[in-house]
Amino acid sequence: MAQTAIEFNSVGYTYHSGTSLASSGIRDVTFTIPSGSFTAIIGQTGSGKSTLVNLIAGLSKPTTGEVTVLGQSLTKQSNKAQQAGIQQSVGYVFQFPEHQLFANTVWDDVAFGPRNLGWSTAKINQQVQTALEQVNFPTNRYQQSPLELSGGQQRLAAIAGVLVMQPQILILDEPTAGLDSGASQRLLLLLNQLHQAGVTIIMITHHLEYVAEHADRVMLMGDGQLQFAGHPQELFRNAELMKHNHVLPPAAVQLGQQLLPPGTNLPLSLNELAKKLATQLKAGEQDE
Amino acid sequence: MNVIEAHDVSFTYPGANGTALRNLDLIVKAGELLAVIGQNGSGKSTLVQLLSGLQLPSTGLINIGNTEVNDRNLASIHQQVGIVFQNPGSQFVGSTVAEDVAFGLENRQVPSDEMPAIIKRCLQVVDMWEYRHTSPATLSGGQQQRVAIASVLALQPKILILDEATSMLDPLARQQIMNLLVNLRQQGLTIIMVTHHLSEAEQADRALALNNGEVLAEGPVHAVLSQQKLVQQLELHLAPGEHLLNQLQQLGISTPDRYLTTEEAVQWLKQRLNLTQ
Numbered sequence A: 001m002a003q004t005a006i007e008f009n010s011v012g013y014t015y016h017s018g019t020s021l022a023s024s025g026i027r028d029v030t031f032t033i034p035s036g037s038f039t040a041i042i043g044q045t046g047s048g049k050s051t052l053v054n055l056i057a058g059l060s061k062p063t064t065g066e067v068t069v070l071g072q073s074l075t076k077q078s079n080k081a082q083q084a085g086i087q088q089s090v091g092y093v094f095q096f097p098e099h100q101l102f103a104n105t106v107w108d109d110v111a112f113g114p115r116n117l118g119w120s121t122a123k124i125n126q127q128v129q130t131a132l133e134q135v136n137f138p139t140n141r142y143q144q145s146p147l148e149l150s151g152g153q154q155r156l157a158a159i160a161g162v163l164v165m166q167p168q169i170l171i172l173d174e175p176t177a178g179l180d181s182g183a184s185q186r187l188l189l190l191l192n193q194l195h196q197a198g199v200t201i202i203m204i205t206h207h208l209e210y211v212a213e214h215a216d217r218v219m220l221m222g223d224g225q226l227q228f229a230g231h232p233q234e235l236f237r238n239a240e241l242m243k244h245n246h247v248l249p250p251a252a253v254q255l256g257q258q259l260l261p262p263g264t265n266l267p268l269s270l271n272e273l274a275k276k277l278a279t280q281l282k283a284g285e286q287d288e
Numbered sequence B: 001m002n003v004i005e006a007h008d009v010s011f012t013y014p015g016a017n018g019t020a021l022r023n024l025d026l027i028v029k030a031g032e033l034l035a036v037i038g039q040n041g042s043g044k045s046t047l048v049q050l051l052s053g054l055q056l057p058s059t060g061l062i063n064i065g066n067t068e069v070n071d072r073n074l075a076s077i078h079q080q081v082g083i084v085f086q087n088p089g090s091q092f093v094g095s096t097v098a099e100d101v102a103f104g105l106e107n108r109q110v111p112s113d114e115m116p117a118i119i120k121r122c123l124q125v126v127d128m129w130e131y132r133h134t135s136p137a138t139l140s141g142g143q144q145q146r147v148a149i150a151s152v153l154a155l156q157p158k159i160l161i162l163d164e165a166t167s168m169l170d171p172l173a174r175q176q177i178m179n180l181l182v183n184l185r186q187q188g189l190t191i192i193m194v195t196h197h198l199s200e201a202e203q204a205d206r207a208l209a210l211n212n213g214e215v216l217a218e219g220p221v222h223a224v225l226s227q228q229k230l231v232q233q234l235e236l237h238l239a240p241g242e243h244l245l246n247q248l249q250q251l252g253i254s255t256p257d258r259y260l261t262t263e264e265a266v267q268w269l270k271q272r273l274n275l276t277q
């Protein structure tokens, strides 16, 4: 049986806990994520997705309950060293890439983490090069300031800075936002490769097509609570639950409802829908 | 009436070795919705910063209405053009959401007794009124983007520019903002929208396609999007209808040559499937 990479036990997180500004981020969240799985986290704006992954990455401590990441536990009572232990074993690409770019050049930014690990210069250079190539970062901009990049280029640089550390757990918060479709497809391909190689991947996204195609598990957040954890197919067939949490069904389902006879088992991908429609259209031509 | 005229505009960032934008000509008419499309790094944000006076052309000329964009006219340009940045965090100034919206109004010397109504209306259209007392820095990504839109709407610009302003929103919220834009255009607002998504671009009147700092195509949105090779080069995220038709074509079904929006694609398929009775 697969080992558990991440476990949440009745976890709650309240921002500004104990003050008049206290506001609940997530409440009573319990789940496990198996080692080596590809988990997508979906949910409406403000539903608690980023709050949840901040806890997985050890950036915040739970207000209630217990978080366990690769065997390291974190509770309200934990100290900074325990938090740092988790932070070091998790790679985290933030929702806003500019929040994690700070060096004078793209190259130095990506090299920052490896330099702290005390690797040899040759190894650092090689790993930085590999990471920038993995995300297809434009080669003529390695020495440019991260502040002088386009939005999409900033995101690629931020992703490279996380990949270079070769984390066992990789969290990405809406990594394709602002990327063109070529860059998005290349990133998803790369995530698939890392997944094949055994990395545990957690990706927040609003694109259910990506979820259907790439994730083996999905968690649905709604109003600060975990509404569903399981197989994407199962969630996407539960129209009620999705609607209740203000999540639109995948495009294939929306179009299938309009185009296929009532009662048809609706395909979850547009490619599958196209196959069904093509069969019908060809049959129609023969009748005429 | 032309609200924007750009003639042979080029722009190089200080100290940069390449030109970010080259020999751009553009005319935007009042009340048009223009989509600006192109790959990462193609010059979209650079262009909209020039159109809003945040950068000045290295060579060439830009007119907004009757005002030339130069360092003497910036106040007038900022008065006419409102821009929502690609990164919403960089535009917050208030310590609460309501103050953030109020800030721009104060700068415009809007009478203070008129402000509460404007603030309320703008926060309500983006569904953020209940967060009016919250600090913008503590909002989720999508909530920040909505407030950024409200703050610019409140200034009632003649030209509204959105630089990937909905990139973090869920599809439902994205649709709501798109509907809002379509409404505002009907009321006469000129809108420029930078996007990587065909599902958004297809709702524009015209499209401007950039590639490596140069204009690749410009024209009525359907004419631009009907050039299949070109659309591929732009690396746009396909709209569901277009994606479906492409797949059908690969499966040997002949599909229309011109670009169909998702709505049009569904209608076309319904007819082919005899579902229209």
Ligand SMILES: Nc1ncnc2c1ncn2[C@@H]1O[C@H](COP(=O)(O)OP(=O)(O)OP(=O)(O)O)[C@@H](O)[C@H]1O
Binding pocket: A015, A016, A023, A024, A025, A043, A044, A045, A046, A047, A048, A049, A050, A051, A052, A095, B137, B138, B139, B140, B141, B142, B143, B168
């Ligand atoms: N630093 C903070 N201080 C106080 N409240 C916060 C803070 N960050 C987030 N919140 C609130 O917690 C709730 C959950 O926010 P979170 O950022 O987790 O949402 P999300 O699901 O990631 O949304 P999005 O898709 O818009 O990024 C929201 O209501 C948000 O306003």
Ligand SMILES: Nc1ncnc2c1ncn2[C@@H]1O[C@H](COP(=O)(O)OP(=O)(O)OP(=O)(O)O)[C@@H](O)[C@H]1O
Binding pocket: A141, A147, A148, A149, A150, A151, A152, A153, A178, B013, B014, B016, B020, B038, B039, B040, B041, B042, B043, B044, B045, B046, B047, B086
């Ligand atoms: N401040 C700057 N200094 C120097 N070069 C810059 C600066 N800002 C952007 N560039 C460069 O100019 C080119 C155009 O950038 P721009 O931000 O206009 O692209 P974009 O089309 O908006 O891309 P994206 O879709 O990634 O946001 C890019 O190659 C970028 O690296």
Ligand SMILES: [Mg+2]
Binding pocket: A049, A050, A051, A095, A173, B140, B141, B142
């Ligand atoms: Mg978030």
Ligand SMILES: [Mg+2]
Binding pocket: A150, A151, A152, B044, B045, B046, B086, B163
């Ligand atoms: Mg940009």
